[in-house]
Amino acid sequence: MKIIIIFLIVFSFYGCKNYNSKEYIENENIVIKEIIPQLIQFDNGANWNKLDTKPKVFLSEKLFVVYKPKVNHEDIYRQSEKEEKRLKKIKETEMKNFRPFALNLIKERKLKYKIEYPNLKIEYVEENVKIKKFKENEYGHLVISRIIFNKNFDTGYLAYSFFCGTACAWGYTVEIKKINGKWEITETYSGGIA
Helix, strand or coil: CHHHHHHHHHHHHHHHHCCCCHHHHHHHHHHHHHHHHHHCCCCCCCCHHCCCCEEEEEEEEECCCCCCCCCHHHCCCCCCCHHHHHHHHHHHHHHHHHHHHHHCCCCCCCCCCCCCCCEEEEEEECCCCCCCCCCCCCEEEEECCCEECCCCCCEEEEEEEEEECCCCEEEEEEEEEEEECCEEEEEEEEEECC
C-alpha cells in the first residue's frame, strides 16, 4: 500500500510540474490561438470579411479545469443497444482523457498574451460576464479549458463553451490533433447546443 501511495505522490508532483512547464504552456498558447475559429464555428458562419466592423468575441482570461462529463450514461433515456454501447464508449473515453482534471493535476491559469485575428476582435473578460445581452457585432463569449496533451504535443483534449445570448450556446469536449502543421478538431465526444 505504501508503494502505491508513494507512486501516486511522485506521479502527481511530476504531472503538475509537466502541465505547468514553459514548454507545456507555450504549446497550449499556440493551440488556443489556432483553434478559436473552430470552437466558435467562425469559419462556418457569415462572411465576416464583408462586415464594416470586426465582430467581437469575449474570451475568458482564465483557462478553467473543472470537468464534468457531458454524457451521463445512467440518465440517458432507453436507446438502442448500439447507441447505448456508443454512449458508454464516449463516457469511458472522456473519463480517461480528462483524468488529469479529475486528479487535480492541472491548475487554472490566466492567458498572458494577446490573440489577434485580421477579421475578429478578441476582448479578455472575467468568466462571470458570460450570460449577457450582446450588442450588435458582439458575437459571444468563449470559455476554454486547459488542454491535456500527449507527450509528443501532437494530440490534445479540451472542453469549451460558447455563449451567444439568451438560449444561445454550445459546448463540447473535443480531441484535437496537429495535422500538416495546423491544429484541428478531430473528434467530438459529447456536448450540446441550445
